[in-house]
Amino acid sequence: MQEDVISLIKENVIQGRITKGDEGMDEGMVGQPGVTELVEQAVASGVHIRDVISKGLSGGMNVVGQKFEAGEYFIPDMLASAEAVGAAMQILQPRLAASGIKTKGTIVVATVKDDLHDLGKNIVSILLRGAGYIVKDLGNNVDAQVIVDAVREENPHFLGLSALLTSTMARMADVIQMLEESGLREQVKVIVGGAPVSEEFAQSIGADGYGADGFQAVAIVEALASDTES
Amino acid sequence: MPREGILVDRPYERLTREQVELIHQVSMQILTDPGLISFNREAVDILHGHGAAVESIAGDHQSWQVKIPEQLVLKALDNAPRTVKLGARNPDNTLIMHGDEPRVYFITGSETNIWLDVHFPTYVNKADPTREIRIPEFKPRRGTVDDLCQSAHICEHLEMVDGYIRTVNIQDRDITGDNKDVNKFFASLNNNTKHFMSGLTSLKQLDNVVRMAELIVGGKKALEENPIISFITCLVKSPLQFVDDTTATFIEVCRRGLPVAVSSSPQAGTTAPIKEAGIMAQINAEVLAGITLGQLVKPGTPVLYGSVPVRARMDTLGDSYGSVETSQYNIDCVQMARFYGIPNYSTSGVCDSKIPGQQSSIERLFSDIVVAMSGPQYLHCAFGLLDCNSVFCLLQAVLDDAHFKMIKFFLRQPRIDQPEMEAALKQMRAVVTTPQKLYISYIRPVLRSGEISGIYPFEGSGETDDVFEIAYEQMKDLLARPVEHIDRKITARIFEEIPGLLPRLNVYERGS
Ligand code: B12
Secondary structure, X not given: OHHHHHHHHHHHHHHOOOOOOOOOOOOOOOOOOOHHHHHHHHHHOOOOHHHHHHHHHHHHHHHHHHHHHXXXXXXXXXXXXXXXXXXHHHHHXXXXXXXXXXXXXXXXXXXXXXXXXXXXXXXXXXXXXXXXXXXXXXXXXEOHHHHHHHHHHHOOOEEEEEOOOHHHHHHHHHHHHHHHHOOOHHHOEEEEEOOXXXXXXXXHOOOOEEXXXXXXXXXXXXXXXXXXXX | OOOOXXXXXXXXXXXXXXXXXXXXXXXXXXXXXXXXXXXXXXXXXXXXXXXXXXXXXXXXOOEXXXXXXXXXXXXXXXXXXXXXXXXXXXXXXXXXEEOOOOEEEEEOOOOEOEEEEXXXXXXXXXXXXXXXXXXXXXXXXXXOHHHHHHHHHHHHHOOOOOEEEOOEOOOOOXXXXXXXXXXXXXXXXXXXXXXXXXXXXXXXXXXXXXXXXXXXXXXXXXXXXXXXXXXXXXOEEOOOEEOHHHHHHHHHHHHOOOOEEEEEOOXXXXXXXXXXXXXXXXHXXXXXXXXXXXXXXXXXXXXXXXXXXXXXXXXXXXXXXXXXXXXXXXXXXXXXXXXXXXXXEXXXXXXXXXXXXXXXXXXXXXXXXXXXHOOOOEEEOOOOEEHHHOEEOHHHHHHHHHHHHHHHHHOOOOOOOHHHHHHHHHHHHXXXXXXXXXXXXXXXXXXXXXXXOOOOOOOOOOOOOOHHHHHHHHHHHHHHOXXXXXXHHHHXXXXXXXXXXXXXXXXXXXXX
């Protein structure tokens, strides 16, 4: 029974179904429980949360990743699966500490002030959630002060900043400087991205990492996380 | 005499009359339910003052839900001019657009961050070192004000460029948020005598650029009669949101009565429904919302129905200008604008490809041909753009010019009438009686009349493909041809009166 529900969770992550109302990749899935219902069910029946996460959610995402690499899946498929994992993590979150599981980390993301481009930032958020991170998305056109306050209040491991305009790129540097002035810089790793942003630019403003797309965003966060641990 | 563009006699249309009306009706429903979210206070006040229902929305940024009733939109459509004139430093470059007349003008655009240089390194055949070929290599770098001058310069000489939208985002170290607008306007206007359209980086600079234009044409009144500049504003962010700063800019441009393109750029799949019906109803609602606001600010403000709809790429969710649906949406928008009788600012020619080559040629030609066939009045983005609007390449612009010449030729109306037929019959009756039975002697009078299309101008001589090298030579020739700069006296006044201009842009003071 336990194996059943876990393999169903995995299968539904692959199908990208959050709730029972969702369509999947295959026909005729509407009405069957989706990832959130299955996770509730697993928790209620005492399945170990570690297995739900590693075998069900991550197991499913690994398959999705392979399918994407193989050109079988496209970004909308990937995002649907990542969203399903994100929704599952939200259900599991309150129980993680009790089960002795460390979360992968919290990340605050925002598109900087005067910049309304949020598509890329949203994709990054969904993929990070899908990778098991807790993401607090502050939205677009966000004041540097609001970002700094969020870092102070949420105490996240990472801060992700997005800018799509050459005129707003500099706002990322402002945020980093304000973090320094507020004595918060040491406690958070700052990663940056957006079409005009580059590795060199990231270095020049003292960011800890740069990602050219959503996958690199996840990769850089994972790399920085393991740096911190080691 | 305005520029002639090309009049498309029987424009290609995709939608039936019923479909056009359905899109219109659904757009009207969208404008009241859900309506638009406005992050701009003034727009809310203006719309509310004319009967739109308004409700404040809780959240970090001040915003309001605005429901625009149909009669407000219809009245605005009544007030919007059916004919829009875009002036030019050289009056022969004036553009006159009638909403109901499918006359196409080919325009550049848009503000790309990257400028693509090209050079031709030589490669030696490993098996036979006596054989060498030159292969183009493209190198991206950040655009500068010098690049913008060069681009404006070349576009002055490219025959098919009817109007100029700044093609590069100027990112020099001495360019700041405050001096960017004046410098991009001056660089463009000083190197090009065609109509100039641009977005504005800072609203604070609006009066400076308008003043610059007034100095060039000889005063306020003269600018009204010959609006050598116009603006492009993307005031609605899809889906259905009036953004704060661009809406503020739009309102101020309308107050000054200068021509403005109200554009919306929804992306099917992300910021608009993935299917045609949905994106069409949404973009139409978004553009109409902008036009309505503009006409309430100042009835009679010359506006263009601006459409930049695209489909999302499935592998990145970035824009896919190269996808065929993107052309379909654009053609639909042309038809909607014509339905309203308002001149259309449409999009074609942008490709997904990052460099000039086979992919870029196929993607851009496909959309250039089909969208031009639908008869938009102001076809932007058409020259030199690559990588979904992020890259501009002069060499590509030179190639595009040749392609537009072909398209323009193709779109000419057929000459099949009684006199033509009589002449043809006469020829036949004569030719059949000759020993060779050939029509060759009749070619010559036609040959020089412009009635025969030319060969592909970049055709190489041998077995190699020399297109890029030949185009590159032409590009250098065009750059070497002088342009008519703004005269010394007016330049001096502009530099005196307009703050923030880079001294190196003053061609009369250079080297001194
Ligand atoms: C869509 C779009 C818009 C939409 C935005 C819709 C939305 N909800 O986001 C609208 C129409 C609203 C818009 C408005 C404007 N835009 Co715009 N826009 C674009 C466009 C075409 C695509 C951007 C996009 O969404 N890409 C798809 C996403 C998936 O990719 P992405 O954002 O790059 O994100 C990926 C990576 O960069 C990375 N990433 C992103 N963020 C982060 C963060 C972190 C931490 C990490 C690690 C990674 C990461 O991962 C993402 C996922 O793979 C670009 C052109 C381009 N090719 O980039 C122009 C572009 C950015 N816009 C431009 C301009 C000029 C404007 C306007 C000023 C237009 C106007 N005149 O009104 C306004 C400005 C509004 C404002 N104040 O912000 C210019 C910018 C030039 C410049 N000066 O820098 C561009 C380059 C187009 C052009 N050539 O003219 N725009």
